[in-house]
Amino acid sequence: MANFITYRNQGATRNRPLDEELVKRLAYLEKMGITVEVFSGGQPTAEEGGPRTGSTRHDHGHSGDMFFYRDGRKLDWANEQDRPVFEEIVRRGKEAGITGFGAGPNYMQPGSMHVGMGNPGVWGADGKGDNAPEWLRAAYNGAPSGKPDVVAEVVAAANKPEPASPQIPILGQAQANAQPQPQPKPEEPKSNNGILVQAFNKLTGSNVQVPDKIFGAEIDDINKGFAGLGDFAKTITENDQSINNQIQASARAASGNRNVTPVELQMLSSYQPMSKKKRKGALSGLGGYFV
Known part of the structure; x- marks a missing residue:
């Protein structure tokens, strides 16, 4: 339990404590030397059943109605000397991510203020924005935007996919590194x-x-x-020599081996010069014979 918060809501309809996340956001009050007294805290949702009243802002302790003290003295926004303190509470609260503030004449108890989460805005009597006092409106609108939820930031960062590193296609890289290759010579016809x-x-x-x-x-x-x-x-x-030998042998046999000069047949090659041979009975291109 935070030392700067005191609960006085035991007999109230909204008798539950403030949400822990809201308490963390209110920690700046302790640095300001401010303590708070909660007289209306958290309540169950309508679906859960049980005692409840008013809007859903107080469901599960997401908002609280409270008094503020400094040096043991109760502060009042109607007091000109205390008003700058209330303005500082609103500005720092918005910077811490608190989204809703309600205060002013005819709204709850004098000097009290609604502080909590829900739709962003400020209001006064009857819970209307038009009835919000000028100091409350100026303090809220003049403050920078509220800080995002720290827990939500961590979760979002953990779930955020890492950007893909640029890839160079393998084929493109190989082509970039490859040396120009000589083109093959066209095949001659x-x-x-x-x-x-x-x-x-x-x-x-x-x-x-x-x-x-x-x-x-x-x-x-x-x-x-x-x-x-x-x-x-x-x-x-x-094979012309073999043919001639056979012809001569046959001629001698027919003449009784008399000393005669047999006919000699010589084949002329088609590639021998024609001027060296006296050709008779030539077969064109194949040569011829002579006696």
Whole structure:
């Protein structure tokens, strides 16, 4: 129990103590050398049942009606000497987060004041704001806004999500750190030119290109066909000695092994110069024979 608060509400309808949070907000009174006497304190809510009266501001001790004392003397807002003290009580109370004050002629007992929580404002007779005395209105409106609830601040801070730290996309960071890569050279188009065509182009400075198709046939198929013919001619040429030996043996046998000059057959390779051979009965491109 706060030493600066005395309860005189045991026989009153609102006979409960003040809420602990309100008591904490009233702690500035002790620093001012002020003590209070509560004659109307807390009460149950209408739903809870039990003795109660007036507005809901007093529910659960969130407000109290009280007298103020300094140096053992009871203060009165009607006294010009005491009024600055009441004005200071209102200003500091608002700074501490107290939201409601009521006082003035024809409102409760002379020199008393309602202090507590609820909707912000001041009032006088009949609980109306228009009846609030000028000193009360000026003290309340001239004071800075009340301090937020300390408990609420702590809870809000604990539940407030931490701001997300800025993230750099992995792909973007990798691209930023990556060195420029050389671009691959475009693949050169495939050429069908043989050695002869390449030599011709080099000697003449031309750019003759063998097409992919000749008379509708693929150039690769044509090259394969000529390669097969060349291989056939080469095979015959490489075996001409064996053929001649067989012919000579047959000729000697037919003449009774007489000393005669048999016919000699020699195959001419398709790749030998034609000026060195006297060709008869030639098969085009495959060579020929002579006697």
